[in-house]
Amino acid sequence: MVAPAVIVTAALVLYPLIAGFVTSLRSGDVALGEQSRFVGLGNYGDVVSSSTVHEAVAHTLVYVVLAVTLELALGLIVAIALHHVFPGRGIVLAILILPWALPSVVSGVLWRRMFDPDSGLLNSVLMQLHLVSHPQVWLASRTWALAFITLVHVWSVLPLVSLVLIAGLQNIPDDVYSASAVDGATPLRQFRHITLPLLRPSIAVALTIGTVWAIKIFDEIYVLNGTALNTRSIVMEVYTTTFVNADFPHGTALAFLLTGITAVLAAGYALAFGRSRT
């Protein structure tokens, strides 16, 4: 009964993983028909010292930090607003998960019209309010483009983070709050001294989900701004290197580096939150 699972993962996950790692250690531009030879960690060195990779890393850092901060802050607000029972709560929760259920490409398309220079809602509204005098090409500006792409990403991931936090809130017994209220604790002090510490495990999960999803951001960038240099993430850089420039060895090396960073980050979160819990 386990054979099919073992065979498919061995053939289509483990084999490509090893084959990919071997590719990352060899040189040779497929497009130029060069002879392939073993170069050890040379490709990794090239990738680490490439300036476009540095920019992609900087963009990815912005995406991750901005997205995770927004997701946690908004997720806490959503969770606190929705974790008590009220009439229609089921419907609101069903609506809440919709953005998560949509294909990220569709989310990108839905939001695209907001930022479009010619028929964008943002420009129309800002011009009507006389805040800008002429249409802005938002996605051409690095700052705005990074911010808007993050916004679209947060729109799709927030439901998941909120659900995790709602489940966490429901695990905190009500007695803790009533007992502290008797002792004269204000809601703000309750939030600071009861909710946040007891929510720690759920926050750790939300943080990990948010980071892992943001670090591999690709779809939203592709739909909103294509392969443009000013918004390239690391995965977008992997995509351009490998499939636009047909440079498989460097693309694979960068992909493996990103996998390593992701694993280290995830392990770091687990250690940091696991240790303080005991």
Added chain:
Amino acid sequence: MTRFRAARFVRTVAIAAIILWSLAPIALGVVTSVSTQADVRAIPLHWLPDHVTMDPYRGLLGGTADIRAGGTVSETGAFAQAMWNSASITLISTLAILCVAISAGYAFARLRFPGRNVLFWVVVATAIIPVFTLVIALFQLLAEAGLIDRKLGLVLVFVSTSTPLAMWLVHNHVKELPTEPEEAALLDGCTRWQAFWHVVLPQMRSSIAALSAILVLSVWGEFLIPLLLTSTSASKPVAVLIPEYVGKYTTNYPLLAAAGVLALLPPAVVALVLNRHIRGMLSGSS
């Protein structure tokens, strides 16, 4: 008392904001998809179109070309074909993943065989390997096997990349089930397979529903894998076709929105119908 009322007011505002935030982009997409291009470009902005038209949908399905170079081009039948590709790939992948993951998850949870733990952890560990690390080697592998731009190639990749996590979820669920009913069935002369089919599966209905829903949503929405592994309408799913409607210089927003609305209908229906199960699994798996 006033503080209580103030808190309730704040909460009501927050709930209204959550609904607006979740639905506004979708509503805007629906409105755009029945607008004329003139309405979409109008300055000052038309919140609702002057003329409601089905032309964007007609153009999307029937085909249209922007007169200007570098504009949106929609080939006749291409969108319908892509929807069909998405539907068939999603259904077959989901069914295949369910079969492989449920049988393996059950076997790993209940049967004893040599090397069980090592095999289990090797398969589960592959769940954390990001797909973009594999996709380059997968591309080369499928190219050698002649499976590029074939639905079968995509299905195989989805099965292999989604099975580990699905199997792990099934395994955890089976572990939580009491063993007595199965043991009773085995004592009564059922085979292992009969006990699994008649005793275990019925207890897992809700989690299988949730798992199927999550698989359908993720396969339907997957972009990077099919972007690289498909090239023609023979296998291209709708998620890959949609970005092609973004023109190089100008974009036909009503047509693009119509494509988005049609492509979001299946996942939205799945999410709304099975939302209770999905929520249970998403918050429970934490």
